[in-house]
Amino acid sequence: MLTSAIVSSTSASPTVQTLTLDITGMKCAGCVKAVERKLAQQPGVQSACVNLVTEVATVTCEPETDPEGLAQVLPQILTQSGFPSQVRQSNSPSLQAGLADLANLRQAQAQRQRRDLIVAIGLLLVSTIGHVSQTIGIAIPGLGNDGFHAGLAAAALLVPGRALVWDGLKSLWHGAPTMNTLIGLGALTAFLTSLVALINPTLGWECFFDEPVMLIGFILLGRTLEQQARHRAAASFQSLLALQPRIARLVKVQGFSPSQDQRDQPQTPTIAPGAIEVPVEHLRVGEWVQVLPGEQVPIDGEILLGESTIDESMLTGESVPVVKRIGDSVSAGTLNQSGAIVLQVTHTGENTTLARIIQLVETAQTRKAPIQQLADTVAGYFTYGVMALAGLTFLFWFFLGLHWWPEVLNYGGQMSHQMSHQMPHPLPLPEALAPASTLPSHPLSPLLLSLKLTIAVLVIACPCALGLATPTALLVGSSLGAENGLLIRGGDVLERVRTLDTIVFDKTGTVTQGQPTVTDIIVAPQLAQPYTTDQLLQMAASVEQGTTHPLATAIVQTAKNQGLDLLSASEFRTQAGAGVIAQVDLAGRRSCVLLGNADWLNQHQVTLPPDAHAQAATVAHQGKTIVHMAIEQQWVGLFGIQDPLRPDAQDSLQTLQREGLRVMLLTGDRRETAQAVAQALGLASDQVIAEVKPEEKSHAIAALQAQGYRVGMVGDGINDAPALAQADVGIALQSGTEVAAETASLVLMRDRLSDVVLALHLSRQILGTIRQNLVWAFGYNAVSIPIAAGVFLPQFRILLSPGSAGFLMALSSISVVLNSLLLRWHFNRISIESPIRQSKPSLPN
Template identity: 35%
Template sequence: MPSIKKVVLPVAGMHCASCSLLIEKTLKASEGVKTVNVNFANAKVTLEYDASQTAIPRLNSKIKPLGYELKTSDLNLAARNKQSLAIQKNKILWISPIIIYSLSVMAWDLSGGRQFILFNLSILNVINFGLASFILLYIGRDFIRSLFNFFKTGRANMDTLVGMGILTAYVYSTVLLFFPQLISIYNLPANLYFDATIIVSGFVFWGKYLEARAKLKTSESIEKLLNLQAKTALVWRENQEIEVPVEQLIVNDVVIVKPGAKVPTDGVVIEGASDLDESLMTGESMLVSKNIGDAVIGSTINKQGYFKFRATKLGPETLLANIVRAVEEAQGSKAPIQRLADKISQFFVPTIMIIAGLTFLSWLIVGLFTNQLNQFLPLAVACFVAVLVIACPCALGLATPTGIIMGTGLASRYGILIKNAEALEKLHNVRVVLMDKTGTITKGKPAVIDFINFSDKGDDEILAIFQSLEKQSEHPLAQAVMNYGNIDQFQSLNVKNFAAIPGQGIEAEIDGQKYSLGNQKLMTDSGLDLTEHNEVANNLAQAGKTVIFLAAKDSLLALMTIADPVKTESLSSIKALQKLGIKVVMLSGDHLGTANYIANQVGISEVMAEVLPNGKGEKILEYKARHFGQLVAMVGDGVNDAPALAAADISIAMSTGSDIAIATADITLLHGDLEKLIKAIRISKLTIKKIKQNLFWAFFYNIVAIPVAAGLFYPFTGWLLSPALAAAAMSFSSISVVWNSLLMKRIRL
């Protein structure tokens, strides 16, 4: 029996984009693995596998010989990354004086200041040999290890290129240092490359440190989310308040929240009331009032009141856990735009090795044909090393994932959960948005819209009769009447002989007076003449409102209308979508009259009403067929929207809706706010813009840098790139891509 599991795990040992592709290729070839996405930018793998066929230790056995390892625990990952960064920083402090010294010697040598003679084993060269040996052992071990892994497995990465370059320079220089007679025999220039070994290793290591530090900042969004969680909870157990770690909470625990405290987990208020700050979770800046029966979200902040709630979700089931999981999976997924970079990266390292080898051979051949082999051998070595060092698959590998990480992180800051990179890439190209009405455009909760008093009694007295009668009712609309007006001042009247009349309303007595409360049929069946008020009632009904009449004996006292009110932001959000050139269509299961009324309020011209749940999915497919080539998005919140969400090119769910709608959707808008859809589109545009900038720079850098390093322009212009400068350029290219993506942190939507 298959047992499919999906996990997001950290990967140790990754140094470049080629590493991620190698891990991905190896794991994909393993039995039982369904899907693999390795993200170099955050050093994590999103893995879907059949637990009945394989396990993490078995998968680890596949990649450990290559120098990588899946970490089964993600606990304190950020702390471990910071500790690793601190170790790297400490190493940089140790090697910095050596690099500065080598740069000084190189500059002095280039300016003609060398006074020591090479074949007499000059003190300077011995010092350089010692320092280069120390650098190779101290920070160059990973490069050399990667080179040996290449010889053992045939699998190469960027570290292989660097290792091959610095070891070539080191071995060439060491041979000439200890066998100086070779210089005389072959009439070679007295040039050694110990300084290149030191500077290349140092610059690459320094670049990796800056890159790691920048990448750590890209994952701050998840770390901030994790830090939101409360550490302890105050619970009511055994008739007393007890403070316990949140891990010890159980479902149905009664949790006490005092002013200023964090809500420890998700639940429902059972006593008291307060205003909560949900901004860090949903992006909603206004305080949200909570009363008995309202849901509260773990990790939000109680601003003023005291209340108790019953815990309903714990640990991985909470909204915070779902947000973290969604952000991690989105950051680990791959956008279609990354496919080109992946294809190039796959062949990048072997291609660079070939180019470096051809460069070396080409200069040797030139030396042979010109009878100046002694002059061209050092040039061949220098260009060979420069090509190996300057080529940068990392810039290509980081271009897309860093943009995706920053885009999804920015989205989560505004209460937008993007579940996969493909949705983030495609969203800005959407041309048609179909929207459900209830819960998406409207609030999804019936409310009293109109209250018209025809009697001589005061409004408060009539309202008290309405609410006292509805308090006894189980009708879904009764709660809307109960919530109308100042509920805190409501005083229930003594109701007797209560009787519910199915499909019509209720009848009861208050202080000996018989009242009828219900629809028009109940009034006419009771013998009440509504002729005088028919026009008003009909106009209200045609506007999509449910009309409720209140009568006593043979006179109509008042009427109320109940409807699902439009959200305050719906009109402005829909207008903003239309300004972006996006067509908005309403797709509703409600009556045509009600749907048209709401559509007119928010400026929607095309309405598809009275559509059954399965029919919604079919309507989406029909619309896609009619508008072939245009991306179609669906926004919904209910179970009945799930088929349509699944059929759309991009599915967007309101977090106020059902779990199945949210599970089906590519994007979730927390707090059910349509304005977040506009922000999501802007984030999509910004993310793709950054990714394109990154890819352009990565391609441009490699296209220009490799020929220069190979010495292609040397015969015509005299341009020649030293290995040290090549290493600096390579480090800068990776860092520039990451920092360009990090600029998104400054964006305010």
């Protein structure tokens, strides 16, 4: 993981810092709440968010707090509370060493749990053999003796169940009871009650030493299966982490060979013989790295020598390799397939594309959905509530229930006889829920029946399912999205996606390809000094070289393609979304040249003649963007620039409309141009917001929100960032600016508008799975706890044994995790059933 231990927050305050802690020992939602409470209580901690599945905590420090001091204190406090933890180190070598130690610790815990499970199952089998021998009338010396079964129960508590019981009691001592507390109390109560009955037979109590053995065995089995399912849920994210290369081949440049055309082609570097393998974290921006065929690209860089095909599927989900040539960018973690290349490092450490993706995915897994807040609130008090309910269960049955329904003592005796002398099958639930048999039995004592019901309440309650409901779905869903080029920033985003009814698309670079070309050059007629189209293009390119706007790039590139030399220019002034002005050397004298829209020229006292408006309208109706040009406050002509639509733009927008969403186009272009593009996209005229200045885009989004719409904004540029932030959900294309990507809630790594549809589907599917998990978790506890408390005992003779309650509890947790794993199947299904045809709509002529 590339998240550093102490990083600056992206919030407005530059002094806010965050810490990342790796924590072990958490078993349920109660553990999560206990850890969050411990962290939040510490001075200097502003907030804390803990993920049960990834076992990671993100701590936000208060302004002016020393994070280094907290980094030393917090792990000690958590470790003392029974949750061994450590802060991730900020430098890469220490980070890798710390993660390796943590991985070893978790592996040792897993091995110990498997060993304990084997012992517990062995004890359970021996106990079962003893009961079966009595049932079938085969006398096996010692196995039918209550003292022998007492020894089995003690062994189960002291060997495989020791850590479980001890952790539960320690958590109770620290005032933060967890699921282990409930299990430990239930197992100890069953054992001690049976022990009293064994020591003092005159009480007439039944010995049920098999219950602690069954309870420990089923709990450990359930946890082992749950752990495997959780590891499977984290497999996608772990595979993403595994993409991080460790070693790079550093080379040196001897010199550069001369180039025939130094203006258009860079000089070819000459690489010194020999290469040095260095850790990736030691690379610096500007250094040179060689990547051979079949190797992973170790770092973000720009190719300066060679050509190859690069497999980017691990980052974007795109299966078709991409041809990369000199000047193209490559990302760390991608696979070099065919040729040797040399690249110059452009980003290192956590600034690489892969590192940012991993950070986004991990952040998504720690940002909780509002729907989870209820679960967290309940989980914080869950174990207290269960212990209170268990106490009330005992008091009710001992003092009231058995006086109202004394016949249930016979039911309990029959059930006890049935379960003590028949084999507890691998799935003992049917026996536990079956009506009382007619086997001869002795009635239970009021104290014993009350205790059995109390133990069942303690054991059957499952805070673990509540804790796993959201993080497992987010882990699977966000990792699955990352595999397919969809980055979702957190569970709170999913809640907002569900409510969207309007999607607004920026035009340039979003629904269009962002690669505009000059198609028309119109020279003003009847000029005192006539110009040719080449002269206009040469002057315009000389002015536009001072800006990086896509339209400026199109003009400069067209001039280069026609072999026109750029003129000397200075004093550039640019207004985003309006135009540019510069002083250009024309025929030996300096002249003021302006390029931009009509409003920009009007602001500089340039009056457009009627011919200019007529010609601009004609070109604009063809879906082309108009750039006017003036020299010394005189209009001299205009350029028509066309940016082709993305191949999947029309189908993607139409699909969104078919799904009931209102789709709109937002642009600063003339209304005629915007209407032509909208027509090609299949949008109506009232779905276009045109002639909007960059700084007003966010106001346009706010105006829609003021009308009651829930708005998603799709954009790619710096000028889209305020609108992305204003929208309920901002969606950015990865090829856009870094500012846009950082502002957005969803990032599309493949730059395909069809992924907007896919991202919305995935978000809804994740949220649906979270809801299913929470409904199951709450529903299970709401139904099972009353059953365990004996609600159906008087009428339906249903009495759950502690062992059966433990089995149901384990099954509940496993069900939640397995349901989250089904997300992959659902995602593949919606991907197949909702394809976006890759058609190529064209603009009208």
